[in-house]
Amino acid sequence: MAGSPTPKLNANFPSLDAFQHLGPFAVALSGGADSTAMLIACATHWPGRVHAVHVHHGLQAAADGFVQHCEALCQRFDVPLVVQRVNAAHAVGESPENAARQARYTAFANALQQNWGGHIKDMVLAQHADDQVETLLLALSRGAGLPGLASMPALADRGGVTYHRPWLDVPGQALRDALQAAGEVWVDDPTNTDTRFTRNRIRIDVLPVLARAFPAFRQTFARSARHAAQAQTLLTELAEEDLQTVGQPPAIRALQLLSEARQSNVLRHWLTLEGTQASAAQMQALLRQVKACTTRGHQIDIKVGHGFVRRDGAVLRCYNL
Secondary structure: OOOOOHHHHHHHOHHHHHHHHOOOEEEEOOOOHHHHHHHHHHHHHOOOOEEEEEEEOOOOOOHHHHHHHHHHHHHHOOOOEEEEEOOOOOOOOOOHHHHHHHHHHHHHHHHHHHOHHHOOOEEEOOOOHHHHHHHHHHHHHOOOOHHHHOOOOOEEEEOOEEEEOOOOOOOHHHHHHHHHHOOOOOOOOHHHHOOOOHHHHHHHHHHHHHHHHOOOHHHHHHHHHHHHHHHHHHHHHHHHHHHHHHOOOOEHHHHHOOOHHHHHHHHHHHHHHOOOOOOHHHHHHHHHHHHHOOOOOOOOEEEEOOEEEEEEOOEEEEEEO
8 A cells, every 4th residue: 555656646746856866854744635745755756765753732632643643654654753742832922823833943953953863954844835825925914025925935944954845836735636546644733724823814715715816826926936035035145245345243334325225135134144133113213223323422222123223333233132
């Protein structure tokens, strides 16, 4: 039975050939349809090269059932599995989704560092075209800039791990259809139908309407996300050049010689390097203060993210809390 899904899954997802150059790698295995399809496709395509990491969030009673599914699946396909247990409870003012996401990435990095001799640096994520559309719509709903509109990259480095998303152009239904055709099962997360979460409302209420109005929306939205990512790459390159000019920490007089758009761009880049971010309102307040800073006694003290930007003589400094 383990061999039956091989031709169907691999035929449906030729994009996995991009992994040909990888050495041993890990699959993020939640137990849902998407990651189950990814684990089977990878394990049948590259037997002996694939490992798996399952994150047990400890947030619901069904979580133990997810572990059992992942253990049985990995045993069938002879894939080493690590189960990482985390505390994904969110802090006051933090969204549950963001807390769980941050906990997952920390767990992934820890799993790769602590297991398999620390030689695995690549992890495959099964996020697909519907996930990408949801991410883009979430960014639009929040008034995000280019980094948010770029949505999820197909390739990204984070915490010493390279994350691969080969199925961002594959509809989620195609993965479920492939699994059903192969006679495979998966587990459904009960929280996926809870419309208190914005992403679930988009999936349940918005995507079906988009499909009726714009049948090719997955492809066109993904193209817009790629355009945003390309534009953000150019802005980052410009910010790096401007940062060399204004200095690090940035000199106020040098900043004032730039246009407001370039000031905002380089300051956002600098703050990212300092480990924080500014909201649109905070950045506007900072730009106003930079423009008004024409006397020696003018003070700048602006809240940004988890810290402050303050004037220190001729330069700006970031102080994180």
